[in-house]
Amino acid sequence: MTFNFIEGYMNELYNSMIVILNAKENWITWSMLYEKLNENIHEPLDFMDFLIGLIKDLATHHVGK
Template sequence: MALNGIQTKQITVKSDGDVLFEIFRYRPHHIADMSPKYIKGVDLHDGHEWGTVGSIITWTFHHEGKQKVAKEKLEAVDDEKMSLCYKVIGGDLLEAYKTFLITVHVDTNGEENVVVTWTFHYEKLNKSVPNPDSLMDFFLSMTKDIETHLLKD
């Protein structure tokens, strides 16, 4: 069993893709209000403003029946392709993974049939660590919660 892995899943949402990308980039701290079942808080830990490369944010979230923390550094932003890449640099995920990168890509043609793609690049600490399937399901569920919140407005 390989220690390195890539996992990618897509979800189609009916929200405006530009708004969704703007939330992921500049307003991730609002996700706690949009998906309170999963996200308990998001704080700008280091950096002058949200969405700038090099900024560090801390997520407090509920996953697999436990409250967890992830500290992430924004590694890359591509406004044209509407994608963000975060490197996990601290927290609970690093108890199982040596490295963990999270990329979100919003593919949009307006307000209908927006596709959000989540990709994980990871290296497990050892062969007994499971693939991050439940974490991927968590991200997809959180995305649906955001969609539901945006459609209410």
């Protein structure tokens, strides 16, 4: 899964960002690779919080199915 930011806040901070989903048996691993525009840019913690919320919503939806 690759996120491309066309415009907005993320383009002001990062050159690129790749989110990788790896599913094997009962385990899912997420990896995130990103390139900051410069060393003064903070880590993308807000985006990580978004992904964590998304995963929790998906898990809640699939519980019991």
